[in-house]
Amino acid sequence: MGRKLLTEHINVEGIDTLDVYRKHGGYRSVEKALKTMTPEEVVEEVKKSGLRGRGGAGFPTGLKWSFLAKPEGVPRHLVCNADESEPGTFKDRQLMAKLPHLLIEGMITGSYALGANTSYIYIRGELLYVLRILEKAIAEAYAAGLLGKNILGSGYDLDLYVHPGGGAYICGEETALLESLEGKRGNPRNKPPFPAVQGLWARPTVVNNVESIAAVPVIVNEGGDEYAKIGVGKSTGTKLISACGHLNNPGIYEIELGLPVEEFIYSDEYCGGIWKGRELKAVVAGGSSVPILPKELILKTAAGANRLMTYESLSDGGFVTGTMLGSGGFIAMDETTCIVRNTWNFSRFYHHESCGQCSPCREGTGWMEKVLHRLEHGHGRMEDIDLLVSVAKQIEGNTICPLGEAAAWPVAAAVRHFRDEFEWHVTHAKAAAQPGAVYPGTLVTV
Amino acid sequence: MESTAVKPQFSEAAQAEIARICKQYPDDRRKSAMLPVLHIAQAEFGGWVSPEVQDLVADVLGVKPIEVYEVSSFYTMFNLKPVGRHVLEICRTGPCMLRGSDELTAQLERITGAKVGGPASEDGLFTLKEVECLAACGFAPIVQVREQYYEQLDTPAAVDAMLAELRNQVHRPALPWEENGLPNAVARN
């Protein structure tokens, strides 16, 4: 059983109230940071912790904080990215709904470190009920002097607001999020300038995922070095994994980075194996945009080592035989899953969510979806399979924001590892198009 | 229902809430309140935002109407056509599909008589809308109705219980700034 740094008290009755939260050690980091540390010291602890952005990209949080421009007289902002929308990922929603004060505590400590006096939590619009929970908790924090003017007598002021989105996956991209927060369409911005220089309302801004900010209190309380002791190598600390799909126990698990994937899937402490006594076929380990891996490659690397839940181990082998930890959206698929149908589904998602601003993504995502739709519905041609790979390649790397890659990778990876199944959809088009049709062939491993 | 010639107005409670929200942004950045105000407008005027309601939002925020249209048509949560009393937003994305969202959609179409993407059911109670990932994949399949998530709808009993609850809901639940919930389907123009 690993340590639970964020979710230890998640099931305590009333933990969503300030009183209960404080009884369990809540807001200690605010006291410690504001009263005994300089902002630079807080940033230093986060740097030492090795915390990497939990939203998917895995960029070191402390480094991101240190890039923040600090021009004289210009307000700065910390914005929490709570636009959790990556298929397979549902950790932030639960964390905020059950432990609203943990995020608020992280926002206060983080804002202090960055010298921000107005901060925002941008939450996806579908989670209006969580927005209500957060606003209630924020009101409690104001009443207790943890927000507002002169917090705990430290002289530090902070206002914290929650801002809802309106239904757009793309707003999880940090510059699209800022556009959305400014009341506009969620079109990602050209970069540079980066948000650290010109973010919200052209002011220096840091955008961090919910889970990253929620890790700040424990880092401040225990020290960055202590935090860094958990995990393996450059994958430090704990990570929330959203497990879903064909598992016996889907749900959210806080794991110490370094847990073997096999243990995570099959141990009763975690997912409890594949449902209905079936075999595992494939896993999408880090949210829908990361490459899918067949069973053999998700349990062991191509070199035969046990695959671990770390940034490095999951990406071992690059995109030929590896994948990414991403946002920790762990989607398991059993032996009856149709990979072509699943790829079409993901492709439809990215087509639906493309903002339409730049041409490779706007046109390419729709093209891939249409071709996959034909393949899945019995109208595919053999040349369609290479066409998919080619279109994916034309999108990848050539777009304004990473949605292009997010759309291209799952298609390219599905063809890479399951080409036989795609070909079967052409050679046995009629059979494959039947609802619930299962590819009868053996799995391709590499 | 078609919008009437009468210019829509926000209720006093909603106006107060909008004033509170606008204070969250710098005075010269009132446009930032666009999405929260659109959400209030949709809750206030029968679950959708007509052109007249969007013009009202433009007025409240001091922006050009086209700036509101550009936004409302970008984000999928805003219904640009009249809807039934309850809009059932069924998640169709991968993880939900793996746990039976296609079957759930078919079942809901069969029971309510409404079609996904089509007009409301004949009794005016239900509009069916397919949406992308709602971030509740571990509890799939799921349906969202306004601010409520209905999870693990993988049995007929769970689906029936949801529909029974909604059929009995004449008023939508009150929002934090309201004393009572509003009638669901009637636009208060």
Add this chain to the structure above:
Amino acid sequence: MAKITFDGIEIEVPDGTTILNAARLIGGPIVPPAMCYYTPLKGSGGKCRACLVKVAAGSTKDPRPMPKLVASCITTVQDGMVVENTINDSVLDVRKGIVEMLLINHPLDCPVCDQAGECDLQNFAFEHGVSTTRYQEERRTFEKIDIGPLIQLHMTRCILCYRCVYTADQIAKGDRVHGVLGRGDAAEIGTYIENIIDNDFSGNVIDVCPVGALTDKTWRFKSRVWFTKPVNAHRDCPKCAGNVVLWYKGNEVLRTTARKDQYGEVKEWICNECRFEKKETSDWTIEGPAHIDRSSVISANHYELPVLNQSVIDDLPASTQRELEQNPPLKLGN
């Protein structure tokens, strides 16, 4: 100042110059194409990806190559930067892909499109694309909308460059009634509710449109552009500078546009009165033929006196050269 190397050519440009504008200072065939960037419009660029180039070395300070191709229209130069465009095969390959993407949903209705002959997409596809497509799906269509008596909107031809939106915001201030609605490949230019795009400077959206999505309704189907002769003219206009190009067929002015530079960028915005209402030669002071060098079909029309190459003249018999000097019917070029 920053010294950069573009396709092997060195040039020194002011700090803050974009790679694209540095290339334009060099000029010629090495200049990357641009379908959405428009120098006079703030915020434009970065969207079409036609101008992607390879930065082989970032700067003298940090000579590492940039990992991805960059949009040259929005990336500023750094001292010591090395850029590859026409000499880099991967850039040309990606550009082919961009052409393909921009065309998969384009109706290819050039034979009935008023923009044909002066269409950036046509030129882009001709210069950088391949002659076949691998796209076999249905093409996207839109419901037709009417935006008034002066401007014709053909949404199926639009490549969503956003230029017309920036123009309405920045040139016709405060009067914008159109914008980009919807999203993804369903995004469209529209007014949402029926509305007329009408203000003193609204006609400029026609000139900035790189394709035939926004055309002049008063010139619709009147002539192919290459059968008309562009002539520079001016008038005293109370609203704008009054410097225009009149497009003649015979003695009739079929159309009026702003003057553009060799990259198709408007030099001075013109008002709707000049554009739509002054169609008589007597309304104008005629300056002479307008030189068009990017749109070859128009140049091929010999509306201008032909330009002869000096080296050709040098090779002519002495008697012919004497004849030319005494009686010069030709404009001498390089």
